[in-house]
Amino acid sequence: MNAPHYAVTGVASGIGAALAARLLARGCRVTGFDLRPPADAPFPCHAVDLGDLTAIAPALADATGPFDGLCNNAGVSPRPGQEVAILAINYFAQRSVTRALLPRLAPGASIVNMASRAGARWRDNLAQVQRLAAIDPADLPAFVRSEGIDATRAYNLSKEALIAWTVGESEAMTARGLRINAICPGAVATGLLSDFAAAFGDAMARNIARAGRPGQPAEIAAIADFLLSPDSGWLRGAEIAPDGGMGAFAASDTLGLATLRL
Template sequence: MRIALTGGSTGIGAEVAKKLTAQGHHVTAFDISEPSENVARWIKTDLNDPSSIAIALTMAEGPFDALINNAGLPPREGLEKVILGVNFFGFRSFLEGFLDKLSEGASIVNVASRAGAQWRENLDEVKALLASSAEEVSGFIEKHEIEHVRAYNLSKEAVIAYTMSQTEAMVARGLRMNSVSPAAVSTGILDDFKAAFGAKAANAIARAGRPGHPQEIADVIVFLASTESAWIKGQDIVIDGGMSAMGMSDALGLNG
């Protein structure tokens, strides 16, 4: 298979590239940093720069059998505009520009986050973001009083909602698209999440016993990109070591 991967140089993306390459697949990585191994081709891509996305799309030689949208930024103070720019607007622009490069039956996998789980509760704001453009991001941030943690959460809420909303359109094109929502994962940006979510994150990790390993998330992504998952469409797959189930059990009073 020929697979396109955004964000393939570190963390989950690097593990995805490693597993795909070990299985004999051809991986083209679209990343601002060059992966050191496990990719057949690197196309430098800054998802916060529309011109960079446009150039990368012209350089991508299809058809591809899968597109894995993994690139993203963690919640870092003062980076609200960039977080929304990369995690949602850049993600959406790259994905939509890539559709004609996908083969019949191709799979799209979008990496969201457990931090996006409240998309239903925040649906009005999610819809407002979905209806916005990258050029409007500064005004959006000001109007909705978005700080860095909310920017991250909202970007992932939007990825989940967008993935679901495009299911029928993808089926009509002969494609399928799903998202995955990892919780805390032991990558180089785990400390960013601990700082952003504080005691809540620490407690969830403690109850689960440990953070996830990037290879555990990569296993699910690789499965969703494969033909073995062909009947899974429009789903958000949560990978969190039981954290969501524990939280729901608490809320429902099911823990004794």
């Protein structure tokens, strides 16, 4: 029996690197994708620039499947002046990668989208999410201007759209014999953490203080590994939020749940 084979984007560092290592450790095969693939990767690794949406399908054409799962892990952080790139890479590129690899996904395969706790308010912002989803990606600069979007909002919106797409796509994927789920981490100690600290400021610092620490890439990778595996077969269209309790703390504050404590 062939070992399970998984495709992972953003595999050179952070959560993607941790996930690849975990999959290899349990005997799986990995095909990786990254802007700058690691030269010493112990698995096939393809160069792909997710910021160039027209280049994604050609870059993925040589990736040999079938794949038992795909983790859309790659993404960029909320750096000022990068609003168009944030929306293109964190949302539109994820869809393009999935579309390109869809014919090479094996029956029963699992798609895992790496979203964020920053996308938790997608229901509240659904009208803007739908406006984003309706545009041609070539019109992103005009969209950013007309909507008055800064880098932080671009990041939040990209993750809101990614979660909404996951939920909206779930039934169609089920009909194809596939699954799709989203992971929505809180702050994670990767090389991009300083960008998030600059974007979210004191709010993020307070959340990390309340949780006791940021998450670790290996902790998020463990959840992605589970969602990719057949063991999570009854999870479809789910929003899994490994955030150290940050979401629960905020909900307790908002809803006055402290009155229910022991």
